[in-house]
Amino acid sequence: MLIEFLPLLMFVVICLVIMLGYPVAFSLAGTAMLFAGIGISIGHFDASFLEALSARLYGTITNVTLIAVPLFVLMGVLLEKSRLAEELLSNMAALFGRRRGGLGFSVILVGMLLAASTGIVGATVVTMGLMSLPTMLKRGYDPSLATGTICATGTLGQIIPPSIALVLLGDTLSSAYQQAQLDLGVFSPKTLSVGDLFIGALVPGLILVVLYLLYMGFVAMRQPERAPAATDIEPPPLSALLKGLLPPIVLIFTVLGSILVGAATPTEAAGVGALGATLMAVAKGKLNLALMGEVSRETLKVTCMVFMILIGAAVFSLVFRGFGGDALIEHFFAQLPGGVITATFIVMLVIFFLGFILDFIEITFVVVPIVGPILLAMGVDPIWLGIMIALNLQTSFLTPPFGFALFYLRGVAPPSVTTADIYRGVIPYIGLQLLMLALLAFWPSLATWLPAFVRGQ
Template sequence: MEYLSLYLFLGVCLLLMLGYPVAFTLAGTALVFAVGGILSGVFDASFLAAFPGRVFGTINNTTLIAVPLFILMGTILEKSRIAEELLDSMSKLFGAMRGGLGISVVVVGMFLAASTGIVGATVVTMGLLSLPSMLRAGYSPSLATGTICATGTLGQIIPPSIALVLLGDILANAYQQAQLKMNVFSPKTVSVGDLFMGALIPGLVLVALYILYLVVYAKLNPEAAPPAEQGEVSVGDIVRGLVPPLLLIASVLGSILLGAATPTEAAGFGAAGALLLALIRGQMNVQRLREAVISTMEVTCMVFMILIGAAIFSLVFRGFGGEELIHSFFVAMPGGVMGATLVVMLVIFLLGFILDFIEITFVVVPIVGPILLAMGLDPVWLGIMIALNLQTSFLTPPFGFALFYLRGVAPESVPTGAIYRGVVPFILIQLSLMAALWIWPQMATWLPSLMQR
């Protein structure tokens, strides 16, 4: 009977590859298997009786309220052209140096990723704003597109990130299940704030490595990253473009890291602050606000529909004994916990070609998370590794989502091959960071443990 759970998982993956909607594929496939199992007497219908409790628990989950609020914050910053002004200010600041425009894109992309937390939105926005400027400045198409794609995926790891909010909620539940498996009753838990603190050092290191690569590349290939033409640079314009959004993001993130506010409270403050900033600058009207709210509603509905579909899927998967099958597989695997972790990371990397981070977070992590945590892994380290892994898979040709997003907004004069070539160095940088995090897990665990003292 346990192998039916694997057929269920493979069936879901196949239907998703055929293009069916994620939420309905998860729920529909699981229900078909469950009905067949009930009729054949191999599935206990009491597992489905737990579904209303799962939905009610989702409704009462105050952490998940941060998701629409963070999305609204990022959407307002995007619709009000604050991101465009930020890029313009950074271009004036760094544009005179070789590779300076690329550095500006990385820095602005980091802040945009921190405000939106959504890969597609960041890649499309940066593609529309910066790719024409970089091509006009004489940048190599591969360098320009690779920089934009890599920068767009920073939303996976730079806090406050939607991916980390969802991962934090799922890993908190997984950690509780792991403690039950180990018969350990500890008050210690994992929170979204812990993941934010854990992601801070790896995220900043990754940004620094991107910038270092651009500086070295521009030094070795000056014709591929020439200085941008500079207009009149005003310190006042640069300060006006940089300081307000930076203060907003720093306030949101700082309030969470210092424990002054929960992620939900900080997200509400960030959304209100973004709206106030847009109003002060005269960049917000009723039409733009309506577009921001509708966009937020669409993304939020998608997230929670997938969450409901994933809840049905996980119940049926467990009902067929899938969790026990995977646990026995991991325990028998050579290499112990490290071997099991490598296999999980490889599976998540491959699934990142066909699934978005939301589906992987809601489907895969609840299955493997409790097992890996029960084997002794640190939940913060595991969460950061998963986020970096997904970020890398979104860049990897030929199926990386970030590549498709940029291809959709890039001019026809930019060949797809140039986009693929451009992301290769950034993929190697991210793999190097994952290797460093594997060797020195303190990169992710030191700051959360310091703040808990």
């Protein structure tokens, strides 16, 4: 009886090893191989499963879709190093700052543009924290409101395209969709691509931005002392405002527009975005060998981290399936009252709580390949499921104790801002993200109608 639960024990051990601080990629692969050895020694694991490992790893490394990852990372790092955000934030702050909550509005709007330009949470949070947090505190903003707004705005890069999370989710769910078809013994012409998730995430992402703005407006109206007006800021001239706004907007429309009209795949659009970011850096006179070296090293670092975790997760999922873990979970879901609704709710609940201790990449590569094929085989729409998971994973950046956005901001915040201020500040925004998740659960068309419209269905 205990042997049947070996796959679940393997999952628990993985979480414990990662919490102890060991590198994620090697923890995944090492623990999986350890359990495979135990399974072979007791005759409960078919070693032939491991023969598929080399083919799976080769398929991972040569996956064309994942080429978008280093290209989007390169685009984001270039935009960060070219200091585009500073110019954008100063102009937005000058435009809205004289109104109550105006600085908060400007942080949210600039964060939205940065999310659509870079898709990198850490870069956005650190940049906004360095530039806007001292200004907000100087103008009398409540520390918890200021820090919570910056952290939550930085996480928009998870859901607003082009998002690295959506690229990884799209590739993982595409494989899960193919596996679901194999399990059902059917083939459907309907496919899932990263472009579908990009298009499907637009409406939920913009609604989430509106919820952030409404919350800031509510605080400014009910508690004006927490978000006072900055009366000493002068509105910027129109030329300065356009100079700061036009470059990122043009880049956003070029990248997303090429996907929407079908002129480019997400991977090709990532190349266009990287080229556009390079040209913007040239136009600002920031591009030189030193900058390119720094950008290249940062891009290489992030890309290697993603692919090593992906390789480790591939080993883990293969061993997990070899133990019959997928059949165990499928049987568990089949016994649940409420069918697919209850199963989806439990998966979302598990992902939310795993977000307290695991990073979104680990959850994407470990959990989604396990539950994805089962939910898709039960009839769940793949685009809707992908956006639901992306929104859920977004909360992992804000939930203590391992919310990375909290760590990023803590590292650049002044000593006068306490960790408790940051934790209190993100709670309302976690609530808003869960509200968006509930809205999408009740109205799946928020994520599915635009992809269907673009496809002409």
